[in-house]
Amino acid sequence: TCCSYRLRDALHPLWQSPLSVPGGTRQSPIDIQWRDSIFDPYLRPLKISYDPDTCLHIWNNGYSFLVEFEDSADKSIIMGGPLENQYRLKQFHFHWGAINEWGSEHTIDSRVYPAELHLVHWNAVKYESFEDAVMEGNGLAVIGVFLKLGAYHDGLQKLVDALPAVKHKDEIVEFDSFDPSCLLPSCPDYWTYAGSLTTPPLTESVTWIIKKKAIEVDEDQLEAFRMLLFTSPGEEEKRMVDNFRPLQPLMNRTVRSSFQ
Ligand SMILES: Oc1ccc(S)c(O)c1
Numbered sequence: 001t002c003c004s005y006r007l008r009d010a011l012h013p014l015w016q017s018p019l020s021v022p023g024g025t026r027q028s029p030i031d032i033q034w035r036d037s038i039f040d041p042y043l044r045p046l047k048i049s050y051d052p053d054t055c056l057h058i059w060n061n062g063y064s065f066l067v068e069f070e071d072s073a074d075k076s077i078i079m080g081g082p083l084e085n086q087y088r089l090k091q092f093h094f095h096w097g098a099i100n101e102w103g104s105e106h107t108i109d110s111r112v113y114p115a116e117l118h119l120v121h122w123n124a125v126k127y128e129s130f131e132d133a134v135m136e137g138n139g140l141a142v143i144g145v146f147l148k149l150g151a152y153h154d155g156l157q158k159l160v161d162a163l164p165a166v167k168h169k170d171e172i173v174e175f176d177s178f179d180p181s182c183l184l185p186s187c188p189d190y191w192t193y194a195g196s197l198t199t200p201p202l203t204e205s206v207t208w209i210i211k212k213k214a215i216e217v218d219e220d221q222l223e224a225f226r227m228l229l230f231t232s233p234g235e236e237e238k239r240m241v242d243n244f245r246p247l248q249p250l251m252n253r254t255v256r257s258s259f260q
């Protein structure tokens with residue numbers, strides 16, 4: 001509905017800084033206009049290989065909840081697709097809304113989803129660490145997956161069951177043997193474009209790979225995200241909701257599709 005778009009354009013409480021980085025030419029998220037995306041026959045299938053034993057912990061960083069992975073070796077990696085190198089999985093996290101009418105960061109022809117998953121990988125061929133890679137134009141590759149309201153998602157439930165343990169900012173809990181490929185849709189189709197982190201430092205270092213198909217989760221699973229808090233224990237409670245960044249200008253960019 002129109003009000004949810006106006007809301008998205010307001011200076012969101014989470015981003016006290018300007019909505020767009022001054023001088024930024026490749027900011028994220030963007031609205032992907034399906035008809036303007038260009039099929040690129042040279043885009044290869046994305047190759048994904050995650051090792052569940054690299055899963056370390058879940059923690060609430062005050063923006064979202066992150067599941068972090070051990071990334072000292074090429075155990076959980078992606079390659080192919082638009083990528084020239086192999087990228088290592090560092091963490092995944094989500095962005096979501098207070099209600100099901102909004103929550104995703106990217107939109108497809110202005111369609112908003114209730115939530116969006118980001119699987120964050122760094123270019124371990126060219127750089128020594130995630131911290132180095134996050135400053136480089138080809139440093140990161142993030143797979144974006146839309147969540148839509150529908151059937152219960154069996155793979156997500158292990159994550160949902162752990163959330164009460166990280167209700168407050170800076171809480172962390174061990175989380176082992178989780179394979180995030182269970183959160184990916186089976187359809188291989190994706191869009192890809194050059195963009196940025198959507199949380200500070202907003203660096204323009206991300207090759208975005210946005211999956212065309214959403215995964216389905218049920219209402220209780222989305223509500224579990226909304227019981228998290230931005231705040232630390234003892235502080236006045238602020239529910240962790242609407243942790244998405246408003247849409248950014250496409251500027252001089254083309255979105256390519258892996259499908260016709
Ligand atoms: O490392 C990252 C942090 C946050 C976000 S939104 C990313 O896409 C990558």
Ligand SMILES: [Zn+2]
Nearest residue numbers: 093095118198
């Ligand atoms: Zn993100």
